[in-house]
Amino acid sequence: MDYSEKVMDHFENPRNQGKIEDADGIGEEGNPTCGDIMKIYIKVSDNIIEDVKFQTFGCGAAVASSSMATELIKGKTLEEAWELSNKAVVEALEGLPPQKVHCSVLAEDAIHKAINDYRIKQGLSPWEEKEGK
Ligand code: FES
Ligand code: FES
Numbered sequence: 001m002d003y004s005e006k007v008m009d010h011f012e013n014p015r016n017q018g019k020i021e022d023a024d025g026i027g028e029e030g031n032p033t034c035g036d037i038m039k040i041y042i043k044v045s046d047n048i049i050e051d052v053k054f055q056t057f058g059c060g061a062a063v064a065s066s067s068m069a070t071e072l073i074k075g076k077t078l079e080e081a082w083e084l085s086n087k088a089v090v091e092a093l094e095g096l097p098p099q100k101v102h103c104s105v106l107a108e109d110a111i112h113k114a115i116n117d118y119r120i121k122q123g124l125s126p127w128e129e130k131e132g133k
Contacts, residue, residue: 003060004094006068011060016070018053025121027113029106036062036103040070040110044118047077054110061100062107068092069107078115082127084108 003011020041030037036058043051052074054066069089073081086104090096096104116126 002097003064006092006094007061007064007096010064010067010093014054014063014067016053016067016074017055019055020051020053023053023114025114025116025118027110027115027117029110029113031058031102031106034058036106038062038066038106038110040066040107040114042114042118044078047079049073049076049078049081054107056106058106059100059103061096061103064093065089065096065104065107066110069104069111073111078118081111082115084111 020043023041024044025042027040028037037056038058039055041053042049052070054070056063056066069084072084072089072092086101086108089104089107090101112127112129119126
């Protein structure tokens with residue numbers, strides 16, 4: 001299987017790996033087929049994602065996707081982070097092999113869950129997933 005240099009780089013040197021103890025929002029998403037799990041922790045201040053960390057128990061593509069996704073949402077507003085699609089993550093990684101694209105979906109979904117966890121804790125209504133995803 002051919003991985004881009006970007007994927008290899010983020011797999012070998014994952015950014016933002018770990019856990020935020022006093023996270024404002026936590027999202028966990030798993031893929032029942034392979035049993036892989038991704039957890040995203042966010043720290044929010046003034047609607048901005050100040051800090052984000054991930055823990056991923058999964059394949060290399062899932063680790064690289066989490067690493068890239070966390071980099072892409074750090075410092076962004078919650079609205080911008082919500083708009084991050086798995087496609088954008090794959091593009092930033094300069095592609096994933098077709099059979100590995102679904103691994104990047106874990107990142108998008110886990111981020112959405114973390115944002116909604118934060119919103120619910122703030123007493124706000126959760127945002128809804130777009131149709132046709
Ligand atoms: Fe399991 Fe990618 S996360 S194969
Ligand atoms: Fe599990 Fe890819 S096979 S997310």
